Structure formats: C-alpha cells, structure tokens
Amino acid sequence: RTHVNTWIKKKVEHGYGKATIHTMHDVLASIFKAAVLDNVRGATPCVRITNLPPRPTRSNKKQKWLPTQLQVMALVRAVAPRFQLAILIAAGCGLRLGEVLGLTVEDIDFTNRTVRVRRQLSIECTCGDACMQTTKSPSSVRDVRMPVPVAEAAKAHIAAGYVRTLTMTDHTAQVEPGEPAAKRAMRVMFTTAAGKPVPRSSWSLLWCTAVRTAGKILAEAPRGRQGFTTHTLRHLFGSRLMANGATLVEVQEAMGHANPTVTANEYMWPTGQDRSLDLVDKAFSDDETDVAA
Numbered sequence: 001r002t003h004v005n006t007w008i009k010k011k012v013e014h015g016y017g018k019a020t021i022h023t024m025h026d027v028l029a030s031i032f033k034a035a036v037l038d039n040v041r042g043a044t045p046c047v048r049i050t051n052l053p054p055r056p057t058r059s060n061k062k063q064k065w066l067p068t069q070l071q072v073m074a075l076v077r078a079v080a081p082r083f084q085l086a087i088l089i090a091a092g093c094g095l096r097l098g099e100v101l102g103l104t105v106e107d108i109d110f111t112n113r114t115v116r117v118r119r120q121l122s123i124e125c126t127c128g129d130a131c132m133q134t135t136k137s138p139s140s141v142r143d144v145r146m147p148v149p150v151a152e153a154a155k156a157h158i159a160a161g162y163v164r165t166l167t168m169t170d171h172t173a174q175v176e177p178g179e180p181a182a183k184r185a186m187r188v189m190f191t192t193a194a195g196k197p198v199p200r201s202s203w204s205l206l207w208c209t210a211v212r213t214a215g216k217i218l219a220e221a222p223r224g225r226q227g228f229t230t231h232t233l234r235h236l237f238g239s240r241l242m243a244n245g246a247t248l249v250e251v252q253e254a255m256g257h258a259n260p261t262v263t264a265n266e267y268m269w270p271t272g273q274d275r276s277l278d279l280v281d282k283a284f285s286d287d288e289t290d291v292a293a
Contacts, residue, residue, distance in 0.1 A: 001045045004028070008051050018053040025052060065222050066236045071214070078213040079206060085150075085157040086190050089115065090230055092150040094237030094255055097230045098122060099140070101198050102132055105163055105187040108154055113146045117256065119172045123199055130197035131169040132186070140256035157189065164191040203230070238267045 004025075011021050025046065032044035067075070072091050076084045086100050095103075098120030107116045118141055122133040135141055146154070157163075166188050173182040190198055207230060211218050221228035234255070241251045252263040 001047060001049070004045050004049055005051055008049060012051070012053060018056050021053060022055055025049065064232075064235055065220075065228070066232065066239055067218070067221065067228070071218055071221070072233070072236070074214040074217045075210055078210040080193075081160065082157075082162040082193070083190065083206060085153050085162075087230075087233065088150045088153050089146075090233040091236055092147045093144045094234045094241075095144070096120065096136065096140075096234060097200065097203065098133075099135065100230075101190050101203070103189040105158065105189065108146075108189075110151060110155065113148070113151045115144045115146055117142050117144065119170070121197055129169070130166075130199070131171060131181075133171050135256070137256070137258050139258045142253060142256045144254055154189075162191070163187050163189055164195045166191070166195075166197065168197070235266070238263070242267045 008021065008025065011024065016024075029044065029046035032041065032046050035041040036044055072087070076087050079087065089095055089100050089103070090097070093115050095115070095117060099117050102119045102121035103115070107118060108114075109116065117135060119132040120135055122131055123129070164187070165185050167183055167185045168188075169181045169183050170186070171181045173184060188197065192198055192202065211221060211228060218228070238251055238255050241254060246254075248260050248263055248268075251267060252260045255263060255266075257263045257266075
C-alpha cells in the first residue's frame with residue numbers, strides 16, 4: 001500500500017491530470033484484484049489509498065473551443081477543391097479522420113442521405129502501404145445521416161472526377177480463417193492529386209496550411225496538439241446534436257461510442273445558462289393544459 005501511495009504521489013508531482021491518475025490506479029487495482037482471484041496474491045495493496053486526487057466531476061468541466069459555421073466554411077474554402085468535401089463530412093457527419101479518408105462511393109447512400117461507416121484508412125506498419133482497416137471499435141460501425149448541403153457537395157465531388165479506383169488490402173473483407181487479407185478495387189472518395197491514398201502526414205500539412213490561409217477568421221482558434229484539429233469538427237457535430245435536443249443514446253449511436261458514458265463526458269458541457277426553471281415552468285404549464293382538456 002505504501003508503494004502505491006508513493007506511486008500516486010509521483011504522478012501528481014509530475015503533473016498528470018486527475019482523470020488520468022484515476023484511470024491508471026483503476027487499471028492497477030483491477031490487475032491486483034484479478035491476481036487475488038487467481039490465488040497469485042493473497043491480498044491487494046490498492047486499498048485505503050489516501051492521496052488520490054478527487055475525481056473530476058461534471059461541474060468543473062469546461063466547454064471545449066468549437067468553430068462557428070462561418071469558420072468551418074472559411075476552412076473549406078482554404079483547401080483544394082478535392083478535399084473540401086472531407087471537411088464538410090467531418091463537420092456535418094462527425095466522422096473520425098481515418099473514417100473520412102477511408103470512404104468509398106459505395107459507402108454513400110444518396111437516396112436516404114446516409115453515410116455508412118464500415119472501415120478506416122490506415123498505413124500498414126510492415127510495408128508502408130495504405131490499406132483499409134476495421135473501425136476503432138465494433139460500435140464505430142454505424143450509419144450517419146448527411147445534411148442536404150453535404151449530400152449535394154458529395155454529388156458535385158464525384159461529378160468533378162476526384163474519385164479514384166484503387167486496389168488496396170481490405171482487412172474488413174470476409175476471408176477464410178488462415179487466409180491472407182483480401183485485395184480489392186475500391187472507388188475511394190479522397191485521394192491526392194497523384195491519385196494515391198491520403199496519409200495522415202499529408203493531411204496534417206494540408207490542415208495546418210488551410211488554418212493559416214483562413215487568416216483572421218480563425219485567428220482565435222487554439223493552437224498546438226490540443227488545439228484546432230480535424231477531430232474538433234467531430235466534437236462540433238456531437239455538440240450540435242446534443243444542443244439541438246438529441247438524446248444521449250442518439251448522440252452515442254451517431255458518434256459510434258462504445259457506451260453513453262463516453263458521450264456524456266465528451267459533450268454534456270455547462271452552457272452558462274440555467275434553463276432548469278424554464279423547463280420546470282413549461283412542464284407544469286403542459287400539465288395544466290392536459291388537466292384543463
């Protein structure tokens with residue numbers, strides 16, 4: 001127990017966040033609990049740990065910086081036409097970057113205005129070739145509705161000839177056990193001007209250049225690793241859903257989160273407005289109307 005207390009103390013001194021320290025301790029406690037159950041150890045030292053910082057609560061969470069629609073459109077105009085749709089889909093459908101870059105024509109259902117998220121673009125570590133990998137988790141496989149402007153932009157993107165047919169390894173394809181992953185031709189929505197898949201390094205350069213090109217309209221955007229990234233557009237999408245009355249489960253499904261706790265921690269932010277009295281007034285007014293009827 002003394003060793004665990006000392007370990008926690010060092011994490012605090014080194015500046016680790018409260019949530020991170022609790023996560024590390026929870027993992028350690030789980031390992032020792034399993035060891036006790038398996039009779040590898042007689043007891044766990046993770047008891048009565050006195051110097052764990054208080055767990056972060058929702059009351060002290062601050063809303064993340066989010067761009068306005070005007071700023072999003074300025075960013076769209078700052079990139080090459082072949083990549084404008086990628087930013088619109090990230091902001092309008094909440095896809096992760098790998099999911100955006102892994103989209104094919106077959107993944108878009110224009111009749112129902114739906115994007116089918118089934119895979120993500122990745123770079124194989126063994127040979128450096130681009131390939132299609134499974135999504136971040138099984139819950140990330142989902143269908144997301146497309147706003148009308150995004151659907152229209154997708155049609156224009158295809159008509160402009162930006163789609164390329166590429167033959168790549170697809171790790172999501174069904175193969176017999178023990179067989180190598182299948183290679184197949186796919187009509188990929190986003191490619192470089194040379195007709196190649198878009199690696200994250202190239203996208204990062206493109207993004208940073210676009211933010212600088214947008215100039216004053218994005219001058220307030222935070223910089224650095226935790227600043228304004230493509231993932232910020234995903235946060236914008238989830239926050240818009242939550243702010244406009246979508247239920248927690250609806251937002252969870254649209255974002256592809258494994259459980260609603262992740263969704264709540266990410267998007268249930270303080271608004272700075274206390275609407276509780278208005279909501280209660282409305283509820284009582286509705287009840288009175290029902291009684292009168």
